[in-house]
Amino acid sequence: MVSPSPLDPTRSPAAFYGAELRRLREKAGLSQQELADLVFISGTYVSQLEKATRRPQEDLSRQLDAALSSDGHLERLHLLVRAMRRKQFAEYFVEAVEHELQARTILEYAPLVVPGLLQTRKYAEAVILAAQPMLDEEVLEERLMGRMERQTLIGDPARLLFWVVLDEAVLMRVVGSRKIMAEQLRHIAELATSRQIVVQVVEFGAGAHALLEGMISLMTFDDAPPLAYMESVNVGHVVDETSLVEKCRLAYDFVRTAALSQEASLIRIMKAVEEHEHACHPQ
Template sequence: MPARKDPDASTSVPSFYGAELRFKRESAGLTLEQLAEGSFRGISFLSQIERGERRMPVDLARHVDERLGTDGFFQRRHEDVARARQVGIAEYFADVAEMEQRALSIEEWAPTLVPGLLQNEAYAAVVTQAAMPRASEEEVTEKVVARMKRARVFTEPAPPKFWVTMDESVLRRRVLPPAGMADLLMHIAGRVRSTRSILQLVPETSGSHPLMMGMLKIMTFADAPPVVYTESLHSGQVIDYPALVMDYRESYDLLRAAALAPGASLAMIEAAAEDYSNEAHKDDRPECGPLA
């Protein structure tokens, strides 16, 4: 059995909170299963909180305080942890952003938007403003900066293996002007190549497939069970129930079977980038007047 990996409490507020939870639980002589009993939460959920990967809901904080006799400590501090994780990141995505940093692999299905880990600043700004039309320039900038920081996971000594499947329509949707679209697509191709990731496109001619109704992210870890994340416009859900994770896993595998090969997919992205670039140059040419 591999040695237990203790959380580094110095890395963040959630990690400190999780390390304190583990310390109090072990001091009370309780296993994760014993602490979870009666909380309506799973063992893996508690374990992820102890590693600083998940946010403590107030009902669970109340349960923990009662079981461990911690005089309301975890209830008082759970909002501090939530605030520490929300700088530029939606509350419902905070857990996922933490888990990305620890994942062994990240597999993603993107039917309508470029995945966050592949976005550039210009694209991130436009889609953020579209989702939050009343947001100030400062709020949009904060979210764009946070999204760009997520890509730092690829510069870690042991980055996650990244495999993304995108619908071809994402390339055709003109979120940016032609020059901006060309830059975006070359950015995607460059990141995929530099990180040795895998990208596949599902062609618009593919017809029906198992994941027509929304985005999907599957993450695996060295010391925790795999999780699935699904998202809609203003909410997201982390799923760790093993049977349901297996169902999503099968659907994602069937989706990849309907996609183009990685080499052909990158070639299509680069060809689309060239088309946008040619269009931008054509638009920039001055119009010639009639010959005398």
């Protein structure tokens, strides 16, 4: 019998929820599939909850409590997870985070900043402080924890395909410092080289394209219609109207055709790494 993978309940409130769910399930003598059958979900869903790759929902937590005779324990933990999530992310972004966790594919265009799912901690800190330079240290740490926690989605293409098109401005704009930029771009290159993500670059020479007006993230799901998320300064919104999502997807496809190939994009990213490193240590 294969032993279950270890859980770290101290990693986040969601991880603590997952560890408690596993503890209660095993105490009840139930497999993941047996518990899933009791609440009419899949065994995979239970596994994702335990590993904190999927966030708990209030109604489901209540059903799990009933199935496990846990006297509202998981429902109360769900409130803790929700409260922490609202501290970690801007109010307008919380819904998008929930969708991210359930997505099978995420296609993103980034015009100016490295997407949060790919940011190193130092790059993320520089981005957050640029927008809110007087941010309290505790709040900053919560925001960074939230951003780093989101990145657990990256790394398993069987779980999530993440395809990002970066504008060349993302490579050239110095966020934090030249050293931070070199580390950040090298991180993206390593993810692409190990085939954990797909990356393309749209060079300035490509001229005008279909997404000049801003970032977009397109998400598809196993059991729900696709969505689009768009964001500007302090504003973000999820689009679920089918016709609009289709138009957004078409625009994204046009941008991909204007971008460099994956191989050429990786070469361009590494060239930018060298440029930033050279600026740190000029001859």
